[in-house]
Amino acid sequence: MRKKRVFSGIQPSGTLHIGNYLGAIRQWLVEQKYKEGYFCIVDMHAITVPQDPEILRRRVRELAAVYLASGLDPRYSTIFVQSHVPAHAEACWILNCVTPVGWLERMTQYKSKAQQGASVSAGLLDYPVLQAADILLYDTDEVPVGEDQKQHVELSRDIAQRFNRLYGETFVLPEAVIPTSGSRIRAFNEPSRKMSKSEAQIRGHAVNLIDEPDEIRLTIQQAVTDSGREILFSDDPHRAGINNLLEVYELFTGLDRQAIEVHFAGKGYGVLKKELIEVVVEALRPIRERYYKLLANPAEIDQILRAGAEKARAVAEPKLFQMKKRVGFLIT
Numbered sequence: 001m002r003k004k005r006v007f008s009g010i011q012p013s014g015t016l017h018i019g020n021y022l023g024a025i026r027q028w029l030v031e032q033k034y035k036e037g038y039f040c041i042v043d044m045h046a047i048t049v050p051q052d053p054e055i056l057r058r059r060v061r062e063l064a065a066v067y068l069a070s071g072l073d074p075r076y077s078t079i080f081v082q083s084h085v086p087a088h089a090e091a092c093w094i095l096n097c098v099t100p101v102g103w104l105e106r107m108t109q110y111k112s113k114a115q116q117g118a119s120v121s122a123g124l125l126d127y128p129v130l131q132a133a134d135i136l137l138y139d140t141d142e143v144p145v146g147e148d149q150k151q152h153v154e155l156s157r158d159i160a161q162r163f164n165r166l167y168g169e170t171f172v173l174p175e176a177v178i179p180t181s182g183s184r185i186r187a188f189n190e191p192s193r194k195m196s197k198s199e200a201q202i203r204g205h206a207v208n209l210i211d212e213p214d215e216i217r218l219t220i221q222q223a224v225t226d227s228g229r230e231i232l233f234s235d236d237p238h239r240a241g242i243n244n245l246l247e248v249y250e251l252f253t254g255l256d257r258q259a260i261e262v263h264f265a266g267k268g269y270g271v272l273k274k275e276l277i278e279v280v281v282e283a284l285r286p287i288r289e290r291y292y293k294l295l296a297n298p299a300e301i302d303q304i305l306r307a308g309a310e311k312a313r314a315v316a317e318p319k320l321f322q323m324k325k326r327v328g329f330l331i332t
């Protein structure tokens with residue numbers, strides 16, 4: 001029986017925060033030995049909004065270092081850069097031609113980003129079709145992502161179904177795998193919103209994966225909570241700040257919710273913040289240390305990315321060939 005195929009990716013569009021780790025990367029590590037994982041650095045997605053070329057190039061390597069430092073092991077998982085596998089762009093074009101524009105205009109991420117930007121690129125509208133190409137080229141079964149990506153993965157399924165109906169069975173229908181806890185880590189300075197890479201440099205917004213202990217301390221100490229006293233998990237939007245701190249505590253300690261509530265019974269928010277700081281500092285220390293060691297040797301990172309792209313191409317190209325045949329391209 002073939003191993004379960006897993007595909008996921010992150011844009012090299014900023015510094016990674018604990019939301020990216022808890023919502024996505026942490027899940028990638030689950031059973032990586034027993035699954036066939038493809039983990040992509042989606043630089044083509046990153047340029048759907050303006051990027052500084054030199055900074056983008058640097059961030060691609062940094063993101064590769066984060067993947068590796070977090071525990072992705074190239075012996076089991078394929079780590080590669082999206083633009084190194086041209087099949088993604090070609091497949092995207094073919095899928096564009098079976099995707100109604102109305103499907104794309106309904107995407108909430110597009111709508112909110114289009115409102116923010118002065119000029120909206122065609123690439124931004126097309127973002128989810130490129131994502132569908134990423135996923136479908138690998139006959140992906142599972143797509144481990146945070147909650148904000150659920151709609152895009154569902155669209156990938158819709159596009160796959162439409163292509164299969166028009167041209168015959170070609171694609172596996174992927175499933176989004178969204179963690180029950182940690183799927184939407186909130187901004188520490190504004191708990192009504194999600195923690196976001198593009199805002200991670202705003203003071204107090206996020207704990208970044210490579211933050212120094214002092215930065216982690218400051219961000220958590222200043223985290224916005226409410227005027228209540230009880231330390232309990234809750235869906236109440238007015239208590240989103242405290243719930244967010246508890247979720248981060250839960251995920252980094254691995255304790256169950258009831259044990260956490262018992263532990264903090266009768267204690268104040270200050271105690272929770274103090275303990276959370278210790279937990280997060282210790283959890284991120286080994287990742288930060290490995291990250292800087294890896295970055296000191298960029299040639300080794302590049303070699304891992306080259307080998308990853310070769311492995312990815314070996315899977316993506318035959319699939320693209322099949323797509324081309326199905327739609328009627330002449331193969332000479």
Ligand code: AQP
Binds near residue numbers: 146
């Ligand atoms: N706050 C979050 N909580 C849980 N998971 C999250 N993800 C992102 N934010 C959270 C998940 O991380 C993966 C990478 O997504 P991304 O590259 O789109 O990251 P981002 O932080 O959302 O980046 P940007 O550039 O700042 O995008 P916008 O502006 O759209 O927020 C995905 O699996 C995502 O679900």
